[in-house]
Amino acid sequence: MPHLGTLVAAVASYLQARTNKGEWLLRIEDVDTTRRVPGADDAMLRTLDKFGFEWDGEVIWQSKRSASYAQALEQLDADGLVFPCTCSRKLLAQTAVEQSGIYPGTCRSQKLPFPHEHAVRMRVPDNTISFDDAIIGEYQQSLATECGDFVIKRRDGLFAYQLAVVVDDALQGVTEIVRGADLLDSTPRQIFLQQCLDYTRPGYLHLPLILDHEGRKLSKSDGAAELNPDRPVKSIQAALRHLGQQPPADLVKAGTVDVWQWAMENWSISKIPTPDKVMKTS
Numbered sequence: 001m002p003h004l005g006t007l008v009a010a011v012a013s014y015l016q017a018r019t020n021k022g023e024w025l026l027r028i029e030d031v032d033t034t035r036r037v038p039g040a041d042d043a044m045l046r047t048l049d050k051f052g053f054e055w056d057g058e059v060i061w062q063s064k065r066s067a068s069y070a071q072a073l074e075q076l077d078a079d080g081l082v083f084p085c086t087c088s089r090k091l092l093a094q095t096a097v098e099q100s101g102i103y104p105g106t107c108r109s110q111k112l113p114f115p116h117e118h119a120v121r122m123r124v125p126d127n128t129i130s131f132d133d134a135i136i137g138e139y140q141q142s143l144a145t146e147c148g149d150f151v152i153k154r155r156d157g158l159f160a161y162q163l164a165v166v167v168d169d170a171l172q173g174v175t176e177i178v179r180g181a182d183l184l185d186s187t188p189r190q191i192f193l194q195q196c197l198d199y200t201r202p203g204y205l206h207l208p209l210i211l212d213h214e215g216r217k218l219s220k221s222d223g224a225a226e227l228n229p230d231r232p233v234k235s236i237q238a239a240l241r242h243l244g245q246q247p248p249a250d251l252v253k254a255g256t257v258d259v260w261q262w263a264m265e266n267w268s269i270s271k272i273p274t275p276d277k278v279m280k281t282s
């Protein structure tokens, strides 16, 4: 069952798309098939439907899209931007620069095709990527010192999330990405991939996360934030309040149609609180 954090991102992206006369697209991000839970995708679609969301076009499953990811990888390789990495997990743990997890560049001189089992990493440049987030404002990251050469295809042959989302955003013609601030520090990597693949950069809007009492992001296993599909209005109201919107209390007696109508008429991104995460990292 989806939890409140998922709903917050769904509500914000839905309202942002609808109030700007845009389309709201659905994508099942199951690129990591080793973590796939059978039936979870159908349950998610049923829940969204029950909550009154209406999506546009076909739903995309990342698990069916590896041919497109392979094509993107070929293009990056043709431009000399990737290298095969044969470092074991153990070696990486020992050598990653001062425990920061930054790849030390061990395999940078190796080239594809490569006969032995390997991951594929992007060779990152020594420059700063910056972008304007609709809520946070300017956000900067040095790929070389804060991120390092990152994996776009795993040793087990699966494509990494970073590559998959960038390819899919381009394929789906996504113009604005609305998502939780836990993905904020992935965004510069994704912008770098967009630049390398000649894709258009979409706009970004990162939302405040739902945190537990100790300031950690609520996880899927946390029962407290689990949604009750029989009480969609109550959950949508909670999501709206988290997003700084102020739905009237008596709206809880309304149906989903009325709640959505109120939300569309009153949606204001200037009321969304700035994500806490930014304050911690700056």
Ligand SMILES: [Zn+2]
Residues within 6 Å of the ligand: 084, 085, 086, 087, 105, 106, 107
């Ligand atoms: Zn390596």
